[in-house]
Amino acid sequence: MVNPRLAAPPSPIRDRAEVSEEVKQIVAERAGRPAVRIKETDSLEQDLGLDSLDQVEIVMEVEEEFDLHVPDEVANRARTVGGIVDGVMSLLESARDDTP
Amino acid sequence: MAKTGKSLVDCKRVELDGVRYVIVRESVFQRLCEQAGVSSGEAGVEEPEFSSGVGLDRTSLAEKLVRRRLAAGLSQAELARRAGIRPETLNRIERGRTTPDFATVRKLVVAMNAAERQLAASATRLPKKKGD
Numbered sequence: 724m725v726n727p728r729l730a731a732p733p734s735p736i737r738d739r740a741e742v743s744e745e746v747k748q749i750v751a752e753r754a755g756r757p758a759v760r761i762k763e764t765d766s767l768e769q770d771l772g773l774d775s776l777d778q779v780e781i782v783m784e785v786e787e788e789f790d791l792h793v794p795d796e797v798a799n800r801a802r803t804v805g806g807i808v809d810g811v812m813s814l815l816e817s818a819r820d821d822t823p
Numbered sequence: 824m825a826k827t828g829k830s831l832v833d834c835k836r837v838e839l840d841g842v843r844y845v846i847v848r849e850s851v852f853q854r855l856c857e858q859a860g861v862s863s864g865e866a867g868v869e870e871p872e873f874s875s876g877v878g879l880d881r882t883s884l885a886e887k888l889v890r891r892r893l894a895a896g897l898s899q900a901e902l903a904r905r906a907g908i909r910p911e912t913l914n915r916i917e918r919g920r921t922t923p924d925f926a927t928v929r930k931l932v933v934a935m936n937a938a939e940r941q942l943a944a945s946a947t948r949l950p951k952k953k954g955d
Contacts, residue, residue, distance in 0.1 A: 774884045776891075779928045795926040 737815070742789070743808045749784045750804055753777045763805030771804075785811060791818060859889045860899040860917055885919040888931065892917075895938035905934040 737745075743763060751758035754771040767773045773781070782798045785807065791814050801807045832855070834847045847855070856862065892902050899917065903910040907930060915921045923931075 774887070775923065775925065775928045776884050776887050776932065779925060779932050782925075783929070783932065795924075795929065798929075799925045 737789075739808065739812055742811050742815070743805075745788055746785060746808050746811065747804060749781055749788065750807070753781055761804055763803065763808060765804050766802055767804065767807075768802070781807070789815065791815065858898075859893060860914055861885075861889060862918060884922075884928075885917050889917050891935050895935045896942050897935065897938050902931065902934055902938075905938065906930040 747758045747761040903913040
């Protein structure tokens, strides 16, 4: 038995590693350090010293980069770099599910 | 509309122990504080507290917001109006008295970005100097 959705041709969706790299790039610019030194486990506030203004601007850049809207409650939950990546991944997935 | 003409601030820059400071006359400092809608406090008394993480975020957020707002050429009241938040709320945020939630900061950033773009657009519309 094959789920027709799984059998559909792969969408141009980016995989997690790619999303992670792009998010790190955006975060790195705000944090003023090279992207290679950003880890997914880094806390935006404690490890990277990013305040809520920085965090809002990161989310807005992420929205532009991935062409999606990040709801405020999703953004609020993201405390780490990996948290942003997870949020983007689930938003990209639900966007793909909504467009057959 | 917000004023776009910038006047020069009479100041001196000094470096002490590798930290750069800007010295301005007290009257100028007070005028700037007034324009920024922040309290000037007692002269030389208020040293920033770097011990608490939350306090640090609030201070840095407050200062950055004020700088961004002024760069966008907006008064506190005008930014509050454009962002759709109460002026008293913005005033409390800019004084570091309250930590705004994500939604509020986003409204402020969107309003400031729009004002900055307007400012940039009006600057490029200025007539060019002839025969440079």
